[in-house]
Amino acid sequence: MGWVREFYAGKTLLITGATGFLGKALVEKILRALPEVRRIYLLVRGKRLPDGSWLSAKERVRQELLRSAVFTALRRRHQDRFADFLAEKVAVLEGDLTFERLGLDEGTFDAVAAETDVIINSAAVVSFDERLDKALQLNALGVGRVLALARRGKELKEAQGKPVPIFVHISTSFVCGIRNGIVPEKPPDLTGIDDEIAELMQLCQDLEAQAGDDETPPVIRERVFRESATEEGMRRAKARGFNDTYTYTKWLGERLLVKECVGILTLLLRPAIIESTLKEPEPGWIENQRMADPLIIGFAKRQLTDFPGDPDCVVDLIPCDFVVNAVLAAIAACGVRSAKCRVFEPLNPTPRTQHPAPVVLQIATSTQNLLTLKEVVKWCTEYFERNPLLDRNGRPLKVKPWTLPSLNKYLNGLKRKTQWLQWAENIARQAAFLPACKRWVQRLAMMRTALERLEYYVGIYAPYTHFKARFATDNLRRLWEGMDADDRSDFPFDVTTIDWRHYLQEVHIPGLKRHILRMAEDNGASEAIETLPDLLAHAAARFPEKAALQSKREGQWVRYTYGELHRLAQANAQRLWSLGIGHSDRVIVCGENCPEWVIAYFSASCAGATVVPIDRQWRVDDIVAVAEFVNAKAVLVGDNLASGIGEGLQKAGHNIPLLTFTELTHKTVPETPVPRPSSPVPEEVASIIFVTGPAVEPRGAMLTHRNFLSNVRAIVKVLPPMQNDQFLSVLPLHHALGFTGELLVAMWAGAT
Numbered sequence: 001m002g003w004v005r006e007f008y009a010g011k012t013l014l015i016t017g018a019t020g021f022l023g024k025a026l027v028e029k030i031l032r033a034l035p036e037v038r039r040i041y042l043l044v045r046g047k048r049l050p051d052g053s054w055l056s057a058k059e060r061v062r063q064e065l066l067r068s069a070v071f072t073a074l075r076r077r078h079q080d081r082f083a084d085f086l087a088e089k090v091a092v093l094e095g096d097l098t099f100e101r102l103g104l105d106e107g108t109f110d111a112v113a114a115e116t117d118v119i120i121n122s123a124a125v126v127s128f129d130e131r132l133d134k135a136l137q138l139n140a141l142g143v144g145r146v147l148a149l150a151r152r153g154k155e156l157k158e159a160q161g162k163p164v165p166i167f168v169h170i171s172t173s174f175v176c177g178i179r180n181g182i183v184p185e186k187p188p189d190l191t192g193i194d195d196e197i198a199e200l201m202q203l204c205q206d207l208e209a210q211a212g213d214d215e216t217p218p219v220i221r222e223r224v225f226r227e228s229a230t231e232e233g234m235r236r237a238k239a240r241g242f243n244d245t246y247t248y249t250k251w252l253g254e255r256l257l258v259k260e261c262v263g264i265l266t267l268l269l270r271p272a273i274i275e276s277t278l279k280e281p282e283p284g285w286i287e288n289q290r291m292a293d294p295l296i297i298g299f300a301k302r303q304l305t306d307f308p309g310d311p312d313c314v315v316d317l318i319p320c321d322f323v324v325n326a327v328l329a330a331i332a333a334c335g336v337r338s339a340k341c342r343v344f345e346p347l348n349p350t351p352r353t354q355h356p357a358p359v360v361l362q363i364a365t366s367t368q369n370l371l372t373l374k375e376v377v378k379w380c381t382e383y384f385e386r387n388p389l390l391d392r393n394g395r396p397l398k399v400k401p402w403t404l405p406s407l408n409k410y411l412n413g414l415k416r417k418t419q420w421l422q423w424a425e426n427i428a429r430q431a432a433f434l435p436a437c438k439r440w441v442q443r444l445a446m447m448r449t450a451l452e453r454l455e456y457y458v459g460i461y462a463p464y465t466h467f468k469a470r471f472a473t474d475n476l477r478r479l480w481e482g483m484d485a486d487d488r489s490d491f492p493f494d495v496t497t498i499d500w501r502h503y504l505q506e507v508h509i510p511g512l513k514r515h516i517l518r519m520a521e522d523n524g525a526s527e528a529i530e531t532l533p534d535l536l537a538h539a540a541a542r543f544p545e546k547a548a549l550q551s552k553r554e555g556q557w558v559r560y561t562y563g564e565l566h567r568l569a570q571a572n573a574q575r576l577w578s579l580g581i582g583h584s585d586r587v588i589v590c591g592e593n594c595p596e597w598v599i600a601y602f603s604a605s606c607a608g609a610t611v612v613p614i615d616r617q618w619r620v621d622d623i624v625a626v627a628e629f630v631n632a633k634a635v636l637v638g639d640n641l642a643s644g645i646g647e648g649l650q651k652a653g654h655n656i657p658l659l660t661f662t663e664l665t666h667k668t669v670p671e672t673p674v675p676r677p678s679s680p681v682p683e684e685v686a687s688i689i690f691v692t693g694p695a696v697e698p699r700g701a702m703l704t705h706r707n708f709l710s711n712v713r714a715i716v717k718v719l720p721p722m723q724n725d726q727f728l729s730v731l732p733l734h735h736a737l738g739f740t741g742e743l744l745v746a747m748w749a750g751a752t
Helices: 003-008 021-033 057-065 069-089 106-115 132-159 193-210 218-239 245-260 293-300 320-335 373-386 407-430 437-465 474-481 485-490 500-515 532-542 562-578 595-606 620-630 639-651 705-718 736-749
Strands: 012-016 039-044 090-094 118-121 166-170 265-271 273-275 317-319 359-363 547-553 556-561 586-590 610-614 632-637 658-660 685-690 700-704
Touching: 003 320, 003 485, 012 021, 021 039, 021 057, 021 069, 021 320, 039 057, 057 090, 069 090, 106 132, 118 132, 118 320, 132 166, 132 193, 132 218, 132 245, 166 245, 166 320, 193 218, 193 245, 218 245, 245 265, 265 320, 273 320, 293 373, 293 437, 293 500, 317 320, 317 500, 320 359, 320 474, 359 474, 373 500, 407 437, 532 562, 532 595, 532 705, 532 736, 547 562, 547 595, 556 562, 556 595, 562 595, 586 595, 586 620, 595 610, 595 632, 610 620, 620 632, 620 639, 632 639, 639 658, 685 705, 685 736, 700 705, 705 736
Parallel strands: 012 039, 012 118, 039 090, 118 166, 166 265, 265 359, 273 317, 586 610, 586 632, 610 685, 632 658
Antiparallel strands: 547 556, 685 700
8 A cells, every 4th residue: 555545544534615526526536546534524515596495515415426427436336335335434514615614513613623634625616707706705715714624623633632634725727827937836925915805805895885776676786796796806807917707816815825824734736727537537527618628619519610829828738637636645745744755845844833834736737748729729620520520410510720810810800790790780670670681680699699609708718828838847746756656556647648639539529528518429339330239239348347227126236237238148149049049030028127128138139030029918818919920939028927928828839939037147058059140130120019919900010120220329319328327217118119218228328
């Protein structure tokens, strides 16, 4: 065990911002890779929903955190014990960083402070142009309120002779503001911080007072205040040399932290632009559009045909898993009191209570593995030329590389478009009485909306497409070099190993397509799926250990992975061939909805047979009559139906093999070798689905493999399934709708 894992043994952590992108990844990594951790407190505020109802902190964690795709690997590992595992390790505290004592009562506040060894403040308002009052309360003043917990913990722990807590604040590299050159890993200057905070607080109060009087409707006052506070936040940020309200208030938070953290062991971490994970818990995991993603998606959809930028602009991306691993390693380096770790030796002064200023780590890539804007454009263009998105009619959207014009040139172009639009709108208003003008007015309104959105994007993102500074990462490099082999394997963040072309084309953009655009991504392999056995083989190859089918029986889950389903289907196909059943032969499948029904269907299909699914509620005489009508060569049935159907077949003189679902779940080898069943072809009939029983003239719909897969492709185009989805089967699988919309669509995505 390396010193990173050794440090966390028996530790209690408190994390704010756990429902955010980085917070989710951080919690997942701790639970997955650090089983030695004693407990994790998650400080989460409740949430008012649009309908006025209140979402408690525990329910919010359940809905927004634990349902996230980031926990898929943990769910697979713990299976039925996942909820119990979480209950053992995670405790949710309902609190709020805008309140003193974080909204906790005094007893709870002291109890948590006395128990907690590491406090990680990851909470932040991350919108670039958030209203000033909200950003100030959370990004700046909220830091001091969380730090108060660490200060109280220090008092209580020192009285007991225990090590004091470590306080970790996650900021952003872009607190440097608008500048060039190398940005050092140094704490910010504190000069004038108290006066600036007081001035901003007074400004927010004045703006709220100016939003209306007692007679102004609350909704109007709120809207006026929101707009003025947002505008004033951006104005103040730019006046102070920052790109936006977010980076400005994060800088204020850093200054307050440095001023107030005296005597507290403090880490100040500055990640750059956090994007999708490189490797863990899965390549390309991402939630919500991050900083670069609106531009990438807008480019791919041809909504942004060009954008202003400097080709040599520094694009300092960092995969989310690298940030998580660096955060956890840096904390351990600060806390380890042994010769194993000398990374941050200055943090271990004597006496222990006299801690120096915070150690600053910039978790960035620009000084060790530079990525420029022209490279991002080049590699994104290459990807979407090979893998274009489709328009509403299924036609590929052809992309053209951005020319990256200067900002002045681009703004002049927007100005000309705005002037033309105003002229066109004036003409349209004068001719509004003409019916033909109504469509023109609607089109102009859409153009106005698109132009305003483009102007907004330019105002927000242009500073980052002209950014030239690079972030020093000497402490980050020293941390990596100080880790042993085990910890490097468990917590990798060596930024020199990132291949940017591979990351963008093979990891990040496919991740965007899966998690943001909700598109199934398999590098075109699905085009080779022509039959239902192909679909099963494709899913088994992609997700061999993923649960394909599951059912709860007597309190216990029965599960089959895609790999197991495929192996059983192939083994049973050999068995059916040994019984003389092959291409175009009809096989009855009858039973309740269960995993074994699916095994039976694909066993027959992999043998090349045509499946005749029958409603298990039919009378035995009717099932036997249909078997005779289609000249069935075998019957695959649920165990509870086997006796009755078997007797009915014998009574009718229809002596054909009958196999129960239980028999099909045991892999058997034929007594004598038989040829491997050859796959059916797309035009062959996959199923005969009876729409009437034998009480009247039987009528069956003959559906080919191509028919089924055409329907599947049409469904996933409109309602794209994801591999992390779980489907609840409520329709009978012997019906085409349930079979296609529930089973086959789930298999297409590798869902459960």
